[in-house]
Amino acid sequence: MLSSSAARPLFVARHATTPIRGGASFAVMAGLVAYGDLVTKWLAVTLWSGEHQPLLGRLLGIEVVHNPLGAFSISLGPLTREINIAATVMAVLLSMAVSSRLARLDRGAPESLGLIAGAGIGNLASMLGNTAGVPDFLALSDGRGSALVVNVADVAAYIGILCCLRLAFVVVRAAWHRAAGVHSGHDDSRPPSDSGTAIAQRRC
Secondary structure, eight states: OOOHHHHSOSSOOOOTTOOOOHHHHHHHHHHHHHHHHHHHHHHHHHHHTTOEEEEETTTEEEEEEEEOSOGGGOOOSTTHHHHHHHHHHHHHHHHHHHHHHHTTTOTTHHHHHHHHHHHHHHHHHHHHHOTTOEEEEEEEEOSSSOEEEEOHHHHHHHHHHHHHHHHHHHHHHHHHHHHHHHHHHHHHTSOOOHHHHHHHHHHO
16 A cells, blocks of 8 residues: 555646746846846947948948937036936836836836836946946937937837836726725715615514
């Protein structure tokens, strides 16, 4: 007769496709964006400084420029660099703080916030490591002689902001449903009607 322990399987099958938790997916996305941004900046500065390398004809090319200003090339006075560093650190910390909580409402929230955090980390490292400014190299021409020059971190941040617009809609909808549930709960807590009281008295 076999014992109960002998009848148990020696190995327990595990699923290889276990989903990554919110905090881990946030960290992975942020790390990939920051790493890809810094590597592409280094390649652009090393290989194409002072040159223009077309990628998609006149529409898109590689042209290295150093941006000492903030996002969207907005100057904030003599403290522009310090304000940019402080704002970037706050954005990264805020994204880390709310990522896990927002994942309860939207599974894509950690990845969306990870895009923004990774972009902030990449540009922050460039600001701290180069006093000349953040290297931008992806030049998108408007066909009239001027171009919008960005980097991989900027592109990731734009995508993350677009994803967060959807996330904001999810948060507002959840808050609205919660408020509606509270109001309906108050309605359910009304005292019983006279008919219900009469039935209870008969049973007594």
